[in-house]
Amino acid sequence: MKEIIQQGLQQIGDHSSITEIRQVSGGDINQAFYVQTETKEYFMKGNQNVPPHFFKAEADGLELIGQTNTISVPAVQYYNEPEQGAPGILIMDWVTGENRANTPEMLGTRLAQMHRHEVSAYGLNQSTFVGTIPQENEWCETWTEYYRNYRLRPQMELAVQKNRLDQNRHQRLDQLITQLEGWIPEKPSASLLHGDLWGGNWMAGPDGEPFLIDPSIVYGDPAFELAFTELFGGFPDPFYKAYQETSPLPDNYDETKPLYQLFYLLVHLNLFGETYGPSVDRILARYVG
Structure with a gap:
Protein backbone atom coordinates (compact mmCIF):
# COMPACT_ATOMS: atom_id res chain seq x y z
CA MET A 1 0.00 0.00 0.00
CA TRP A 94 -6.67 15.83 5.54
CA VAL A 95 -9.43 17.66 7.42
CA THR A 96 -9.50 17.81 11.19
CA GLY A 97 -11.50 19.83 13.69
CA GLU A 98 -14.26 19.51 16.24
CA ASN A 99 -17.91 20.41 16.60
CA ARG A 100 -18.68 23.78 18.06
CA ALA A 101 -21.98 25.08 19.36
CA ASN A 102 -22.86 26.65 16.02
CA THR A 103 -21.65 23.82 13.76
CA PRO A 104 -25.09 22.18 13.25
CA GLU A 105 -26.63 25.57 12.52
CA MET A 106 -23.95 26.32 9.93
CA LEU A 107 -24.52 22.90 8.39
CA GLY A 108 -28.26 23.49 8.02
CA THR A 109 -27.85 26.97 6.56
CA ARG A 110 -25.17 25.98 4.09
CA LEU A 111 -26.93 22.82 2.96
CA ALA A 112 -30.02 24.92 2.21
CA GLN A 113 -27.85 27.34 0.26
CA MET A 114 -26.35 24.44 -1.69
CA HIS A 115 -29.85 23.24 -2.54
CA ARG A 116 -30.53 26.58 -4.23
CA HIS A 117 -28.20 25.54 -7.03
CA GLU A 118 -30.68 24.17 -9.53
CA VAL A 119 -30.83 22.89 -13.11
CA SER A 120 -33.74 22.33 -15.49
CA ALA A 121 -33.92 18.51 -15.33
CA TYR A 122 -33.78 15.71 -12.76
CA GLY A 123 -31.09 13.08 -12.33
CA LEU A 124 -27.51 13.21 -13.57
CA ASN A 125 -25.49 12.55 -16.72
CA GLN A 126 -23.26 9.86 -15.19
CA SER A 127 -23.57 6.79 -13.01
CA THR A 128 -22.72 6.97 -9.32
CA PHE A 129 -22.88 4.57 -6.38
CA VAL A 130 -25.04 4.13 -3.28
CA GLY A 131 -22.71 2.26 -0.99
CA THR A 132 -21.35 -0.44 -3.26
CA ILE A 133 -24.51 -0.60 -5.42
CA PRO A 134 -24.15 1.03 -8.85
CA GLN A 135 -26.61 3.89 -9.33
CA GLU A 136 -27.53 4.45 -12.96
CA ASN A 137 -28.71 7.97 -13.79
CA GLU A 138 -30.18 9.83 -16.74
CA TRP A 139 -31.74 13.26 -17.19
CA CYS A 140 -35.53 13.19 -16.83
CA GLU A 141 -38.14 15.87 -17.43
CA THR A 142 -40.01 15.12 -14.20
CA TRP A 143 -38.90 14.11 -10.74
CA THR A 144 -41.51 11.35 -10.54
CA GLU A 145 -40.11 9.80 -13.72
CA TYR A 146 -36.58 9.85 -12.34
CA TYR A 147 -37.52 8.64 -8.86
CA ARG A 148 -39.63 5.80 -10.22
CA ASN A 149 -37.34 4.57 -13.01
CA TYR A 150 -33.87 5.23 -11.59
CA ARG A 151 -34.37 4.90 -7.84
CA LEU A 152 -37.27 2.74 -6.67
CA ARG A 153 -37.72 0.32 -9.55
CA PRO A 154 -34.03 -0.70 -9.84
CA GLN A 155 -33.91 -1.39 -6.09
CA MET A 156 -37.09 -3.46 -6.36
CA GLU A 157 -35.58 -5.48 -9.22
CA LEU A 158 -32.37 -6.01 -7.27
CA ALA A 159 -34.38 -7.11 -4.23
CA VAL A 160 -36.15 -9.68 -6.40
CA GLN A 161 -32.77 -11.00 -7.55
CA LYS A 162 -31.60 -11.22 -3.95
CA ASN A 163 -34.84 -12.88 -2.75
CA ARG A 164 -35.57 -9.97 -0.40
CA LEU A 165 -39.23 -9.64 -1.46
CA ASP A 166 -41.98 -12.13 -0.76
CA GLN A 167 -45.00 -12.04 -3.08
CA ASN A 168 -47.04 -9.67 -0.90
CA ARG A 169 -44.20 -7.18 -0.42
CA HIS A 170 -43.35 -7.32 -4.10
CA GLN A 171 -46.95 -6.67 -5.21
CA ARG A 172 -47.43 -3.75 -2.83
CA LEU A 173 -44.10 -2.18 -3.76
CA ASP A 174 -44.90 -2.47 -7.45
CA GLN A 175 -48.32 -0.90 -6.83
CA LEU A 176 -46.79 2.00 -4.91
CA ILE A 177 -44.21 2.64 -7.64
CA THR A 178 -46.93 2.63 -10.29
CA GLN A 179 -49.04 5.13 -8.34
CA LEU A 180 -46.16 7.41 -7.33
CA GLU A 181 -47.69 10.58 -8.84
CA GLY A 182 -50.33 10.46 -6.12
CA TRP A 183 -47.78 11.48 -3.50
CA ILE A 184 -44.51 12.70 -5.04
CA PRO A 185 -44.35 16.16 -6.65
CA GLU A 186 -43.86 16.07 -10.40
CA LYS A 187 -41.69 19.16 -10.71
CA PRO A 188 -40.10 20.35 -7.46
CA SER A 189 -36.86 22.30 -7.69
CA ALA A 190 -34.11 20.23 -9.35
CA SER A 191 -31.54 21.01 -6.67
CA LEU A 192 -28.01 19.76 -6.26
CA LEU A 193 -28.19 17.06 -3.59
CA HIS A 194 -25.39 15.30 -1.73
CA GLY A 195 -27.41 12.14 -2.28
CA ASP A 196 -26.13 10.04 0.62
CA LEU A 197 -26.38 12.41 3.55
CA TRP A 198 -26.49 10.31 6.69
CA GLY A 199 -24.81 11.28 9.96
CA GLY A 200 -21.47 9.73 9.01
CA ASN A 201 -21.10 11.77 5.83
CA TRP A 202 -20.57 15.16 7.37
CA MET A 203 -17.84 16.27 9.74
CA ALA A 204 -16.51 19.33 11.51
CA GLY A 205 -13.30 20.90 10.26
CA PRO A 206 -11.25 23.85 11.47
CA ASP A 207 -13.18 26.28 13.69
CA GLY A 208 -16.17 23.93 13.60
CA GLU A 209 -16.70 24.49 9.87
CA PRO A 210 -19.01 21.75 8.50
CA PHE A 211 -17.69 19.60 5.66
CA LEU A 212 -19.59 17.19 3.43
CA ILE A 213 -17.88 13.93 2.46
CA ASP A 214 -18.69 10.79 0.41
CA PRO A 215 -21.36 12.26 -1.89
CA SER A 216 -23.52 10.39 -4.39
CA ILE A 217 -24.79 13.51 -6.10
CA VAL A 218 -28.03 13.92 -8.00
CA TYR A 219 -30.30 16.80 -8.97
CA GLY A 220 -33.70 16.39 -7.35
CA ASP A 221 -36.19 17.35 -4.67
CA PRO A 222 -34.45 18.81 -1.58
CA ALA A 223 -37.02 16.99 0.56
CA PHE A 224 -35.44 13.72 -0.62
CA GLU A 225 -32.17 14.80 1.06
CA LEU A 226 -33.82 15.99 4.27
CA ALA A 227 -35.88 12.80 4.57
CA PHE A 228 -32.71 10.70 4.64
CA THR A 229 -31.12 12.87 7.33
CA GLU A 230 -34.05 11.90 9.57
CA LEU A 231 -33.88 8.17 8.89
CA PHE A 232 -30.86 7.20 11.00
CA GLY A 233 -30.25 10.37 13.04
CA GLY A 234 -27.02 12.30 13.45
CA PHE A 235 -28.49 15.75 12.80
CA PRO A 236 -29.51 17.81 15.86
CA ASP A 237 -32.47 20.19 16.04
CA PRO A 238 -30.47 23.37 15.30
CA PHE A 239 -29.59 21.86 11.91
CA TYR A 240 -33.24 21.55 10.92
CA LYS A 241 -34.20 24.93 12.35
CA ALA A 242 -31.43 26.67 10.40
CA TYR A 243 -32.35 24.82 7.20
CA GLN A 244 -36.01 25.79 7.52
CA GLU A 245 -35.16 29.44 8.17
CA THR A 246 -33.06 29.53 4.99
CA SER A 247 -35.23 27.34 2.74
CA PRO A 248 -38.60 26.22 4.16
CA LEU A 249 -39.70 22.70 3.33
CA PRO A 250 -43.06 22.21 1.57
CA ASP A 251 -46.24 21.74 3.55
CA ASN A 252 -46.56 18.12 2.36
CA TYR A 253 -43.08 17.14 3.58
CA ASP A 254 -44.39 14.80 6.29
CA GLU A 255 -46.48 13.02 3.65
CA THR A 256 -43.62 12.49 1.21
CA LYS A 257 -40.88 11.81 3.76
CA PRO A 258 -41.56 8.05 4.20
CA LEU A 259 -41.62 7.58 0.42
CA TYR A 260 -38.21 9.20 0.14
CA GLN A 261 -36.88 7.14 3.03
CA LEU A 262 -38.18 4.04 1.25
CA PHE A 263 -35.39 4.24 -1.34
CA TYR A 264 -32.67 4.16 1.31
CA LEU A 265 -34.43 1.38 3.22
CA LEU A 266 -34.56 -0.69 0.03
CA VAL A 267 -30.83 -0.05 -0.45
CA HIS A 268 -30.17 -1.27 3.09
CA LEU A 269 -32.49 -4.24 2.56
CA ASN A 270 -30.44 -5.21 -0.49
CA LEU A 271 -27.10 -4.64 1.21
CA PHE A 272 -27.80 -6.04 4.68
CA GLY A 273 -30.90 -8.20 4.53
CA GLU A 274 -34.22 -8.64 6.28
CA THR A 275 -33.37 -6.42 9.26
CA TYR A 276 -34.77 -3.57 7.15
CA GLY A 277 -37.77 -5.52 5.82
CA PRO A 278 -40.27 -4.49 8.53
CA SER A 279 -39.50 -0.80 7.95
CA VAL A 280 -40.17 -1.25 4.24
CA ASP A 281 -43.43 -3.04 5.06
CA ARG A 282 -44.63 -0.23 7.37
CA ILE A 283 -44.22 2.32 4.58
CA LEU A 284 -45.97 0.09 2.07
CA ALA A 285 -48.87 -0.46 4.49
CA ARG A 286 -49.22 3.31 4.99
CA TYR A 287 -49.60 4.09 1.29
CA VAL A 288 -51.08 1.03 -0.39
CA GLY A 289 -52.58 -0.96 2.52
Whole structure:
Protein backbone atom coordinates (compact mmCIF):
# COMPACT_ATOMS: atom_id res chain seq x y z
CA MET A 1 0.00 0.00 0.00
CA LYS A 2 2.85 2.40 0.75
CA GLU A 3 4.11 2.00 -2.81
CA ILE A 4 0.65 2.76 -4.23
CA ILE A 5 0.38 5.83 -2.01
CA GLN A 6 3.79 7.03 -3.09
CA GLN A 7 2.82 6.66 -6.75
CA GLY A 8 -0.31 8.74 -6.15
CA LEU A 9 1.60 11.46 -4.33
CA GLN A 10 4.11 11.65 -7.14
CA GLN A 11 1.23 12.26 -9.54
CA ILE A 12 0.36 15.45 -7.63
CA GLY A 13 3.97 16.56 -7.34
CA ASP A 14 4.60 15.70 -3.71
CA HIS A 15 7.96 13.97 -3.90
CA SER A 16 8.81 14.46 -0.24
CA SER A 17 9.28 11.48 2.05
CA ILE A 18 6.31 9.85 3.75
CA THR A 19 6.75 10.24 7.50
CA GLU A 20 3.61 8.42 8.68
CA ILE A 21 0.91 6.11 7.35
CA ARG A 22 -1.81 4.78 9.62
CA GLN A 23 -5.17 3.21 8.97
CA VAL A 24 -8.12 5.27 10.20
CA SER A 25 -11.86 4.78 10.63
CA GLY A 26 -14.29 5.56 7.82
CA GLY A 27 -13.38 2.53 5.77
CA ASP A 28 -16.58 0.46 5.75
CA ILE A 29 -16.26 -0.01 1.99
CA ASN A 30 -12.68 1.10 1.40
CA GLN A 31 -9.45 1.04 3.33
CA ALA A 32 -8.81 4.51 4.72
CA PHE A 33 -5.46 6.02 5.71
CA TYR A 34 -3.94 9.09 7.25
CA VAL A 35 -0.79 9.95 5.30
CA GLN A 36 1.76 12.55 6.33
CA THR A 37 4.68 13.65 4.20
CA GLU A 38 7.35 16.18 4.98
CA THR A 39 5.16 18.88 3.46
CA LYS A 40 1.47 17.97 3.93
CA GLU A 41 -1.21 15.74 5.49
CA TYR A 42 -3.57 13.65 3.36
CA PHE A 43 -6.58 11.38 3.67
CA MET A 44 -6.47 8.43 1.29
CA LYS A 45 -8.96 5.72 0.33
CA GLY A 46 -8.00 2.52 -1.44
CA ASN A 47 -9.89 -0.44 -2.87
CA GLN A 48 -9.17 -3.25 -5.33
CA ASN A 49 -12.75 -4.46 -5.71
CA VAL A 50 -14.59 -1.49 -7.21
CA PRO A 51 -15.37 -0.43 -10.81
CA PRO A 52 -12.86 1.86 -12.53
CA HIS A 53 -15.01 5.00 -12.12
CA PHE A 54 -15.81 4.41 -8.43
CA PHE A 55 -13.49 7.10 -7.06
CA LYS A 56 -14.03 9.38 -10.05
CA ALA A 57 -17.72 9.56 -9.21
CA GLU A 58 -16.91 10.63 -5.66
CA ALA A 59 -14.32 13.16 -6.80
CA ASP A 60 -16.71 14.64 -9.36
CA GLY A 61 -19.37 15.00 -6.68
CA LEU A 62 -17.04 16.76 -4.27
CA GLU A 63 -15.90 19.11 -7.02
CA LEU A 64 -19.46 19.99 -7.99
CA ILE A 65 -20.42 20.70 -4.38
CA GLY A 66 -17.29 22.77 -3.91
CA GLN A 67 -18.09 24.85 -7.00
CA THR A 68 -21.30 26.10 -5.34
CA ASN A 69 -19.20 28.01 -2.77
CA THR A 70 -21.80 27.21 -0.12
CA ILE A 71 -20.44 24.39 2.02
CA SER A 72 -16.95 23.01 2.45
CA VAL A 73 -15.65 19.71 1.08
CA PRO A 74 -12.16 18.17 1.26
CA ALA A 75 -9.99 19.17 -1.67
CA VAL A 76 -9.39 16.22 -4.01
CA GLN A 77 -5.73 15.92 -4.98
CA TYR A 78 -5.75 12.75 -7.06
CA TYR A 79 -7.75 9.70 -8.08
CA ASN A 80 -7.15 6.95 -10.59
CA GLU A 81 -9.41 4.85 -12.80
CA PRO A 82 -7.81 1.41 -12.59
CA GLU A 83 -8.63 -1.67 -14.58
CA GLN A 84 -10.88 -4.14 -12.81
CA GLY A 85 -9.04 -5.75 -9.90
CA ALA A 86 -6.19 -3.23 -9.87
CA PRO A 87 -5.82 -0.91 -6.85
CA GLY A 88 -7.90 2.25 -6.97
CA ILE A 89 -7.06 5.25 -4.80
CA LEU A 90 -8.47 8.65 -3.94
CA ILE A 91 -6.24 11.24 -2.23
CA MET A 92 -7.70 14.29 -0.50
CA ASP A 93 -6.52 16.93 1.92
CA TRP A 94 -6.67 15.83 5.54
CA VAL A 95 -9.43 17.66 7.42
CA THR A 96 -9.50 17.81 11.19
CA GLY A 97 -11.50 19.83 13.69
CA GLU A 98 -14.26 19.51 16.24
CA ASN A 99 -17.91 20.41 16.60
CA ARG A 100 -18.68 23.78 18.06
CA ALA A 101 -21.98 25.08 19.36
CA ASN A 102 -22.86 26.65 16.02
CA THR A 103 -21.65 23.82 13.76
CA PRO A 104 -25.09 22.18 13.25
CA GLU A 105 -26.63 25.57 12.52
CA MET A 106 -23.95 26.32 9.93
CA LEU A 107 -24.52 22.90 8.39
CA GLY A 108 -28.26 23.49 8.02
CA THR A 109 -27.85 26.97 6.56
CA ARG A 110 -25.17 25.98 4.09
CA LEU A 111 -26.93 22.82 2.96
CA ALA A 112 -30.02 24.92 2.21
CA GLN A 113 -27.85 27.34 0.26
CA MET A 114 -26.35 24.44 -1.69
CA HIS A 115 -29.85 23.24 -2.54
CA ARG A 116 -30.53 26.58 -4.23
CA HIS A 117 -28.20 25.54 -7.03
CA GLU A 118 -30.68 24.17 -9.53
CA VAL A 119 -30.83 22.89 -13.11
CA SER A 120 -33.74 22.33 -15.49
CA ALA A 121 -33.92 18.51 -15.33
CA TYR A 122 -33.78 15.71 -12.76
CA GLY A 123 -31.09 13.08 -12.33
CA LEU A 124 -27.51 13.21 -13.57
CA ASN A 125 -25.49 12.55 -16.72
CA GLN A 126 -23.26 9.86 -15.19
CA SER A 127 -23.57 6.79 -13.01
CA THR A 128 -22.72 6.97 -9.32
CA PHE A 129 -22.88 4.57 -6.38
CA VAL A 130 -25.04 4.13 -3.28
CA GLY A 131 -22.71 2.26 -0.99
CA THR A 132 -21.35 -0.44 -3.26
CA ILE A 133 -24.51 -0.60 -5.42
CA PRO A 134 -24.15 1.03 -8.85
CA GLN A 135 -26.61 3.89 -9.33
CA GLU A 136 -27.53 4.45 -12.96
CA ASN A 137 -28.71 7.97 -13.79
CA GLU A 138 -30.18 9.83 -16.74
CA TRP A 139 -31.74 13.26 -17.19
CA CYS A 140 -35.53 13.19 -16.83
CA GLU A 141 -38.14 15.87 -17.43
CA THR A 142 -40.01 15.12 -14.20
CA TRP A 143 -38.90 14.11 -10.74
CA THR A 144 -41.51 11.35 -10.54
CA GLU A 145 -40.11 9.80 -13.72
CA TYR A 146 -36.58 9.85 -12.34
CA TYR A 147 -37.52 8.64 -8.86
CA ARG A 148 -39.63 5.80 -10.22
CA ASN A 149 -37.34 4.57 -13.01
CA TYR A 150 -33.87 5.23 -11.59
CA ARG A 151 -34.37 4.90 -7.84
CA LEU A 152 -37.27 2.74 -6.67
CA ARG A 153 -37.72 0.32 -9.55
CA PRO A 154 -34.03 -0.70 -9.84
CA GLN A 155 -33.91 -1.39 -6.09
CA MET A 156 -37.09 -3.46 -6.36
CA GLU A 157 -35.58 -5.48 -9.22
CA LEU A 158 -32.37 -6.01 -7.27
CA ALA A 159 -34.38 -7.11 -4.23
CA VAL A 160 -36.15 -9.68 -6.40
CA GLN A 161 -32.77 -11.00 -7.55
CA LYS A 162 -31.60 -11.22 -3.95
CA ASN A 163 -34.84 -12.88 -2.75
CA ARG A 164 -35.57 -9.97 -0.40
CA LEU A 165 -39.23 -9.64 -1.46
CA ASP A 166 -41.98 -12.13 -0.76
CA GLN A 167 -45.00 -12.04 -3.08
CA ASN A 168 -47.04 -9.67 -0.90
CA ARG A 169 -44.20 -7.18 -0.42
CA HIS A 170 -43.35 -7.32 -4.10
CA GLN A 171 -46.95 -6.67 -5.21
CA ARG A 172 -47.43 -3.75 -2.83
CA LEU A 173 -44.10 -2.18 -3.76
CA ASP A 174 -44.90 -2.47 -7.45
CA GLN A 175 -48.32 -0.90 -6.83
CA LEU A 176 -46.79 2.00 -4.91
CA ILE A 177 -44.21 2.64 -7.64
CA THR A 178 -46.93 2.63 -10.29
CA GLN A 179 -49.04 5.13 -8.34
CA LEU A 180 -46.16 7.41 -7.33
CA GLU A 181 -47.69 10.58 -8.84
CA GLY A 182 -50.33 10.46 -6.12
CA TRP A 183 -47.78 11.48 -3.50
CA ILE A 184 -44.51 12.70 -5.04
CA PRO A 185 -44.35 16.16 -6.65
CA GLU A 186 -43.86 16.07 -10.40
CA LYS A 187 -41.69 19.16 -10.71
CA PRO A 188 -40.10 20.35 -7.46
CA SER A 189 -36.86 22.30 -7.69
CA ALA A 190 -34.11 20.23 -9.35
CA SER A 191 -31.54 21.01 -6.67
CA LEU A 192 -28.01 19.76 -6.26
CA LEU A 193 -28.19 17.06 -3.59
CA HIS A 194 -25.39 15.30 -1.73
CA GLY A 195 -27.41 12.14 -2.28
CA ASP A 196 -26.13 10.04 0.62
CA LEU A 197 -26.38 12.41 3.55
CA TRP A 198 -26.49 10.31 6.69
CA GLY A 199 -24.81 11.28 9.96
CA GLY A 200 -21.47 9.73 9.01
CA ASN A 201 -21.10 11.77 5.83
CA TRP A 202 -20.57 15.16 7.37
CA MET A 203 -17.84 16.27 9.74
CA ALA A 204 -16.51 19.33 11.51
CA GLY A 205 -13.30 20.90 10.26
CA PRO A 206 -11.25 23.85 11.47
CA ASP A 207 -13.18 26.28 13.69
CA GLY A 208 -16.17 23.93 13.60
CA GLU A 209 -16.70 24.49 9.87
CA PRO A 210 -19.01 21.75 8.50
CA PHE A 211 -17.69 19.60 5.66
CA LEU A 212 -19.59 17.19 3.43
CA ILE A 213 -17.88 13.93 2.46
CA ASP A 214 -18.69 10.79 0.41
CA PRO A 215 -21.36 12.26 -1.89
CA SER A 216 -23.52 10.39 -4.39
CA ILE A 217 -24.79 13.51 -6.10
CA VAL A 218 -28.03 13.92 -8.00
CA TYR A 219 -30.30 16.80 -8.97
CA GLY A 220 -33.70 16.39 -7.35
CA ASP A 221 -36.19 17.35 -4.67
CA PRO A 222 -34.45 18.81 -1.58
CA ALA A 223 -37.02 16.99 0.56
CA PHE A 224 -35.44 13.72 -0.62
CA GLU A 225 -32.17 14.80 1.06
CA LEU A 226 -33.82 15.99 4.27
CA ALA A 227 -35.88 12.80 4.57
CA PHE A 228 -32.71 10.70 4.64
CA THR A 229 -31.12 12.87 7.33
CA GLU A 230 -34.05 11.90 9.57
CA LEU A 231 -33.88 8.17 8.89
CA PHE A 232 -30.86 7.20 11.00
CA GLY A 233 -30.25 10.37 13.04
CA GLY A 234 -27.02 12.30 13.45
CA PHE A 235 -28.49 15.75 12.80
CA PRO A 236 -29.51 17.81 15.86
CA ASP A 237 -32.47 20.19 16.04
CA PRO A 238 -30.47 23.37 15.30
CA PHE A 239 -29.59 21.86 11.91
CA TYR A 240 -33.24 21.55 10.92
CA LYS A 241 -34.20 24.93 12.35
CA ALA A 242 -31.43 26.67 10.40
CA TYR A 243 -32.35 24.82 7.20
CA GLN A 244 -36.01 25.79 7.52
CA GLU A 245 -35.16 29.44 8.17
CA THR A 246 -33.06 29.53 4.99
CA SER A 247 -35.23 27.34 2.74
CA PRO A 248 -38.60 26.22 4.16
CA LEU A 249 -39.70 22.70 3.33
CA PRO A 250 -43.06 22.21 1.57
CA ASP A 251 -46.24 21.74 3.55
CA ASN A 252 -46.56 18.12 2.36
CA TYR A 253 -43.08 17.14 3.58
CA ASP A 254 -44.39 14.80 6.29
CA GLU A 255 -46.48 13.02 3.65
CA THR A 256 -43.62 12.49 1.21
CA LYS A 257 -40.88 11.81 3.76
CA PRO A 258 -41.56 8.05 4.20
CA LEU A 259 -41.62 7.58 0.42
CA TYR A 260 -38.21 9.20 0.14
CA GLN A 261 -36.88 7.14 3.03
CA LEU A 262 -38.18 4.04 1.25
CA PHE A 263 -35.39 4.24 -1.34
CA TYR A 264 -32.67 4.16 1.31
CA LEU A 265 -34.43 1.38 3.22
CA LEU A 266 -34.56 -0.69 0.03
CA VAL A 267 -30.83 -0.05 -0.45
CA HIS A 268 -30.17 -1.27 3.09
CA LEU A 269 -32.49 -4.24 2.56
CA ASN A 270 -30.44 -5.21 -0.49
CA LEU A 271 -27.10 -4.64 1.21
CA PHE A 272 -27.80 -6.04 4.68
CA GLY A 273 -30.90 -8.20 4.53
CA GLU A 274 -34.22 -8.64 6.28
CA THR A 275 -33.37 -6.42 9.26
CA TYR A 276 -34.77 -3.57 7.15
CA GLY A 277 -37.77 -5.52 5.82
CA PRO A 278 -40.27 -4.49 8.53
CA SER A 279 -39.50 -0.80 7.95
CA VAL A 280 -40.17 -1.25 4.24
CA ASP A 281 -43.43 -3.04 5.06
CA ARG A 282 -44.63 -0.23 7.37
CA ILE A 283 -44.22 2.32 4.58
CA LEU A 284 -45.97 0.09 2.07
CA ALA A 285 -48.87 -0.46 4.49
CA ARG A 286 -49.22 3.31 4.99
CA TYR A 287 -49.60 4.09 1.29
CA VAL A 288 -51.08 1.03 -0.39
CA GLY A 289 -52.58 -0.96 2.52
